[in-house]
Amino acid sequence: MVKNKSRRAAEIEHPSGDPRFNLVDRTLKRFQYQQDALIEVLHTAQEVFGFLEDDLLIYVARQLKLPLSWVYGVATFYHFFSLKPQGEHTCTVCMGTACYVKQAAEIVAMLQAEFGVAPGQTTADDKLSVATARCLGSCGLAPVIVIDSDVLGRQTADSTLAEIKARLSGQIRARQLEAASANDEVEEMEAETL
Amino acid sequence: MNRSDLQTLGERELAKQQSTGCRLLCCGSTPCLSSGGTAVQEVFKGILKENKDLKAELAVVSTGCMGPCSRGPLVRVQRQGEPDVIYEKVTPELAQEIFKKHVSGEDTNQAEANILPGDIPFFSKQKKVVLANSGLIDPERLEDYVAQGGYMALANALREMTPEEVCSEIIDSGLRGRGGAGYPSGLKWNLVRRAKTDKKYVVANGDEGDPGAYMDRTLMESDPHRVLEGMAIAGYAVGAEQGFIYVRGEYPIAAKRLEKAIRMAERRGLLGSRVMDTAFNFRIDIRIGAGAFVCGEETALMASIMGRRGQPIPRPPYPAQSGLWGYPTLINNVETFGSIAPIINNGAEWFAGIGTAKSRGTKIFALAGQVENTGLIEVPMGISLREIVFDIGGGVPNGHTFKAAQTGGPSGGCIPADYLDTPVDYDSLRELGSIMGSGGLVVMDDTTSMPDVAKYFMEFCMDESCGKCVPCRVGTVQLYRILERVTAGIATRNDLTIMEELCTMMQETSLCGLGQSAPNPLLSTLRYFRHEYEALIKDDLPLTSDRFALATSSVLPRQEVS
Numbered sequence: 001m002v003k004n005k006s007r008r009a010a011e012i013e014h015p016s017g018d019p020r021f022n023l024v025d026r027t028l029k030r031f032q033y034q035q036d037a038l039i040e041v042l043h044t045a046q047e048v049f050g051f052l053e054d055d056l057l058i059y060v061a062r063q064l065k066l067p068l069s070w071v072y073g074v075a076t077f078y079h080f081f082s083l084k085p086q087g088e089h090t091c092t093v094c095m096g097t098a099c100y101v102k103q104a105a106e107i108v109a110m111l112q113a114e115f116g117v118a119p120g121q122t123t124a125d126d127k128l129s130v131a132t133a134r135c136l137g138s139c140g141l142a143p144v145i146v147i148d149s150d151v152l153g154r155q156t157a158d159s160t161l162a163e164i165k166a167r168l169s170g171q172i173r174a175r176q177l178e179a180a181s182a183n184d185e186v187e188e189m190e191a192e193t194l
Numbered sequence: 195m196n197r198s199d200l201q202t203l204g205e206r207e208l209a210k211q212q213s214t215g216c217r218l219l220c221c222g223s224t225p226c227l228s229s230g231g232t233a234v235q236e237v238f239k240g241i242l243k244e245n246k247d248l249k250a251e252l253a254v255v256s257t258g259c260m261g262p263c264s265r266g267p268l269v270r271v272q273r274q275g276e277p278d279v280i281y282e283k284v285t286p287e288l289a290q291e292i293f294k295k296h297v298s299g300e301d302t303n304q305a306e307a308n309i310l311p312g313d314i315p316f317f318s319k320q321k322k323v324v325l326a327n328s329g330l331i332d333p334e335r336l337e338d339y340v341a342q343g344g345y346m347a348l349a350n351a352l353r354e355m356t357p358e359e360v361c362s363e364i365i366d367s368g369l370r371g372r373g374g375a376g377y378p379s380g381l382k383w384n385l386v387r388r389a390k391t392d393k394k395y396v397v398a399n400g401d402e403g404d405p406g407a408y409m410d411r412t413l414m415e416s417d418p419h420r421v422l423e424g425m426a427i428a429g430y431a432v433g434a435e436q437g438f439i440y441v442r443g444e445y446p447i448a449a450k451r452l453e454k455a456i457r458m459a460e461r462r463g464l465l466g467s468r469v470m471d472t473a474f475n476f477r478i479d480i481r482i483g484a485g486a487f488v489c490g491e492e493t494a495l496m497a498s499i500m501g502r503r504g505q506p507i508p509r510p511p512y513p514a515q516s517g518l519w520g521y522p523t524l525i526n527n528v529e530t531f532g533s534i535a536p537i538i539n540n541g542a543e544w545f546a547g548i549g550t551a552k553s554r555g556t557k558i559f560a561l562a563g564q565v566e567n568t569g570l571i572e573v574p575m576g577i578s579l580r581e582i583v584f585d586i587g588g589g590v591p592n593g594h595t596f597k598a599a600q601t602g603g604p605s606g607g608c609i610p611a612d613y614l615d616t617p618v619d620y621d622s623l624r625e626l627g628s629i630m631g632s633g634g635l636v637v638m639d640d641t642t643s644m645p646d647v648a649k650y651f652m653e654f655c656m657d658e659s660c661g662k663c664v665p666c667r668v669g670t671v672q673l674y675r676i677l678e679r680v681t682a683g684i685a686t687r688n689d690l691t692i693m694e695e696l697c698t699m700m701q702e703t704s705l706c707g708l709g710q711s712a713p714n715p716l717l718s719t720l721r722y723f724r725h726e727y728e729a730l731i732k733d734d735l736p737l738t739s740d741r742f743a744l745a746t747s748s749v750l751p752r753q754e755v756s
Contacts, residue, residue, distance in 0.1 A: 038501035039484055043443075077503040077660075078484030080443045096405030097600060097636045098562035100650055134487065134654070136444060137408030139562035139636075140225045140263025140569050151228040 014059055021059065023048045028063050035064050038074055042081055051082045079134075087122040087129035089167050091160070092146040096135030104143035108132065110157035115164075127168055195463040196471045197349040200340060207341035212274060215251035216297050219270040221329065222256035223263075223415055224447065225569075230285065231267035237289040252297055255338075258416020260329035262316055263569035270329070271296050280310040315585040316567050321548065323556045324532040325572045328416035333451050336458040339419040345464050347538035348423050351430055352472050355538075360431035361387055364534070366542035368554035373399055373490070373527035374602065374631045375707070376553070376620040382524060385514040386432040389522035394434035396425050397518070399495060400441045400448070400528045403487035404603025405654065407634030409558040410528040412570050414441065414448035417532070418455035422478060424531030426465060427538060429476040432524050437478040439528075440495055443485050452480055487604075487658035490632075491706045492525045494660065505662045506706035527632065529558060549575030553619035563600075563636035566591050573618070580614040583637055594639035598722070602631025604651045604658075605711035607718025608644065627718040629711070644723040645730060648716045649677040655712035666709025669700040673716065683730050690727060694720065 014021040027044040031037030041064070045056050052075050061071040075081045093099075093107050108119060111130050117123050119132040138144045141153025145160055147167060155163075195203075211217065220226075220235045238254040260268045265282035269292060272278050281292060288308060294300040322328075331338035339345070351360050365380030386394060398421060402410040414421060425437045441449045456478050460466040467475045481499050488494045489504040496518050498504040517523025533555060537545045546554050553575040559582065562568045566588030573582060579599055583589070590596050598608040607628035609616070616622045620630050638647065656670035676693050679685040697713035704710045720727060 034501075036499075036501040039498065040482070040501075043482055043484070074501070074503055077505075078443075078486050080483075080485035097603070097634065097650070098406045098568070100405075101563050101636065101638055101642055101647075133444065134403065134485075134658075135405035135407070137402070137411040138225050138228065138263075139406055139408060139560055139634075140266075141229060142562060142568075144228075151224060153225065153228050 020048045024056075024060070025063075033064060035066055038064060038066065038071065039078075042071075042075060046081055051085050053083075053085075084122070085126070087126050089127060089148055089164070090129045090131065090146075091164055092131045092133050092136075093119070093160075094134075094136045094138075094142070094144040094146075095132045096139060096142070098139035099135075099143040102142045106157045107143060107145065107155060107160050110161060111164075114161060128164065197346075197353060200345055200349055200464075200470075203337065204340040204343065204346075207337040211253075211341060213250075214253045215274060217253045217255060217272040218292070218296075219255045219257045219260075219272060219330065221258075221260045221266060221268040221270075222333075223259040223412060225259075225263040226266035226268055229266045233286045234267050234269065234284050234289045237286045238293065241293055248297070255332050256334075257331060258328045258333045259325075259412045259570055261320075261325075261569050261571065262310070262567050264567055265310065265569075268310075268329075278312065280312065281305060281308045282310040283308055316569075316571075316588070319573065319577070319581055319586050320571050321556050321574045322572050323536050323545075323548070324413065324420070324529060324558060325416070325570070326536070327420065328412065328570075331417065333416050333418055334454055336419060336455070336462060336464075339417070343539065344419055344535075345423055345459075347535040348426050348430075348464070349470055351427050351538055352470055352474060357387055357431045357433060360427060360538070363542050364431070364537065367537045367545040368542075368552075369530065369533055369537065369545065370553065370620060371527060372529035372533070372557065372632065374605065374629055376630060379526060379530055382514055382526070383428065383431055385512075386434075386522045386524045389515065391521055393436075393519075393521045394432055395518045395521060395523040396429045396432065396434045396437040397495070397499070397513075397523055397525045398425055398437070398439040398528050398531050399490065399492070399525055400439055400445075401483050401490045401495060402442055402445075402528075402632055403490045403658075404605075404632055404634045406560065406562050406600070406636045407603060407632050408560045409570065409633045411442070411445045411448050412560075413528055413532050413558070414439075414445070415451055418448075418452045419459065420535055421452070421528055421531050422455055422459055422465065424534035425478060426469065426476050427534050428524055428526070428531065430474050432522075434524065435475045435477065437476060438481050438499055438518075439478060440481045440483060440489070440499060442483045449480055449482055456480070486660070487654070488660045488706070488708050491708060494706070495525070496523065503660070505660045506708075508705060529633070550617060550619050552621055557618070557630070557633060559633045559635045561587050561635050561637070564590050564594065564639040564642075565637040575619045576617040578615050579609060579618055582618065582635065583614070587637065590637065590639045594641060596637065597640050597642060598638045598644070600628075600636040600638060600647070600715070601634065602629040602711075602714070603634050604654045605629060605707065605714055606631045606634075607714045608638070608647065608722065609718075610722040612722075627714065627721055629714070643681075644719040644726045645677065645680050648719045649674065649681055651715040652677055652712070655708065659708065659712075663703075663705035663709060665700050665703040666705065666712065669696055669704075669709065670712055672696055673700075673713070677716070680727060680730050683732065685731050687731055690720070690731065 024045050027041050057071050061068045095104055117130045119130050122129040136144050143155050144153050145155050218238055267284045269281045269284045288305050291305040295302050327342050361383045369379045370376040400410050486504045489498045491506045492513050494504040494506040513523040513525050549555050556572050556574050558572045596611050598610050600608050609626055623630050652674045656674045659666045659670050661667045676689050697717050700713050701710050
């Protein structure tokens with residue numbers, strides 16, 4: 001039995017040998033290759049690879065023994081999954097009701113005028129992706145934008161532009177990342193004390 | 195862990211908190227953190243690190259949402275024997291001052307201007323039941339929740355009540371589903387309980403897709419254990435051993451905190467197998483959504499949990515008869531589960547005493563838009579809209595006047611100023627052509643154009659329509675195109691008639707709630723603000739090339755899948 005399992009794993013390992021596939025495999029194993037776990041697997045795949053390229057979808061489909069059309073159907077149904085590579089920086093403008101009545105559309109128009117990208121597009125030099133979100137649930141701070149997973153509230157077209165330019169020129173590193181790693185340390189300490 | 199262990203744990207934690215001279219509670223929810231709350235917390239933590247001897251008398255706690263989000267970052271100072279003091283708009287410099295004043299005991303009044311009085315209408319008109327712990331406990335610590343009497347309801351239900359008694363308690367309380375439709379929760383529980391199958395499921399709907407609503411997110415982030423406890427009680431009452439929480443993909447913090455909460459509760463034996471040393475087993479798993487509004491619809495949500503495209507299926511059979519993998523499934527909103535523990539603790543009569551005859555209890559609203567105090571509020575049902583907007587919300591800022599309040603998101607409608615005195619409950623709002631919805635309340639002032647708002651919501655529904663049934667898929671596109679003509683000033687009177695006919699058709703023939711309620715914002719603005727539409731209409735308009743192009747374009751350029 002054990003032998004069979006290891007042979008199976010050897011057979012289906014991705015031929016490219018890309019170590020990132022190991023992370024996808026880990027999620028597949030955690031859910032015991034259940035077909036119902038497709039969305040969870042796609043979440044991991046997107047987290048690891050940044051977007052869902054065709055090759056990746058084929059790999060997931062074969063691992064879960066699902067038709068490729070099924071996997072593709074799910075991946076395109078949900079807004080969260082992206083089939084195209086994202087830029088180095090992403091700027092998501094919230095277009096929820098509260099942000100909308102507080103002129104979030106002006107920010108989108110500015111991005112289009114300044115960088116020539118509409119929501120859902122990436123600049124030609126792959127530096128900046130622009131997206132809109134339905135509601136980020138921070139309506140008290142409307143209008144809200146998210147740049148590289150930092151939530152910034154009470155934005156105007158000008159402040160957004162300044163922030164993006166600073167990021168593009170590398171002056172500001174993503175704050176969230178630093179905070180997150182600090183948090184993890186604290187958590188580990190807490191876990192030890194428990 | 196059994197009931198007496200739980201009590202001991204709670205008492206020990208409470209004693210520890212009371213022996214701490216001063217507790218600095220910093221709001222750690224997303225709005226406060228993104229307006230500079232992280233830096234404030236770091237100041238306090240830095241002070242604590244430098245002065246190790248302070249550890250016995252000073253505690254810095256990162257809590258959940260305190261409510262008035264527009265005034266963040268918020269810090270609440272708790273000192274034994276003194277009333278709490280809340281500071282608004284705290285900066286790192288101010289944090290130092292707060293420390294000097296309350297901990298070192300120095301005589302400085304620099305922070306005085308930022309004190310938020312506890313008796314302003316924003317606080318005094320609210321009644322916190324579901325959010326009782328929010329802003330007072332550290333959501334990442336199980337002990338904090340237990341110190342506030344957490345998991346006691348589960349312990350009592352398991353020890354002293356039969357599943358049938360739990361269900362009848364919920365029926366007697368008059369609790370109605372907080373997700374929007376307002377179906378009596380107890381009846382749903384009873385349906386699932388009576389089903390005779392070997393497997394059943396409990397699902398918490400945390401896919402809060404309405405733009406302008408963030409009650410569920412806050413509840414999951416600020417008090418995750420309350421949701422888990424409610425689900426466990428539901429599991430006991432209906433006979434399920436497995437629960438799922440479906441969290442929106444946009445809420446990573448909520449998912450993280452819930453995951454941690456589940457882990458801690460399992461470690462203490464409050465979830466998992468043999469809950470509190472009884473024969474009851476209950477596991478909870480998290481499912482992360484992937485950004486589809488339609489997944490808030492219960493059948494679509496179940497499809498998504500099963501890893502499929504989130505497309506609804508016709509009902510009946512209802513999920514209570516045939517849900518996840520064909521087994522009876524109890525689906526309730528996160529906020530509904532949040533109301534369960536207080537009902538079991540205080541009794542059905544107590545809960546039924548709050549609110550109006552047909553809508554009992556309290557409701558959380560996310561107050562946003564053109565209003566002075568935006569934030570999260572919990573009010574008794576039946577409170578007037580005027581009290582919410584003008585007393586709690588502090589009115590419309592910048593000298594503008596109130597025009598309308600939008601409730602229920604894309605499925606709801608706009609309530610004009612004439613109806614400000616209607617009580618806010620399920621039935622009154624429905625009469626006005628809106629719905630309670632999950633609790634988003636966006637205030638609009640006189641600068642907002644109503645046809646534009648209707649167009650905004652129609653675009654939302656057009657984009658989010660899953661495409662399964664024709665009335666919704668095509669109807670939303672057609673309505674959006676007419677609304678585009680209206681706002682561009684090139685629509686005719688005939689267009690208004692066509693819109694109304696289309697709306698009725700969609701309401702009557704769509705498969706699920708999304709399509710049936712998508713016309714609501716349009717219909718309610720047509721009902722109350724028809725003059726705005728008519729002002730944009732020209733009857734004798736020549737067929738210009740612009741208008742011709744708009745009228746004949748077969749498919750609208752849509753956003754690419756991102």
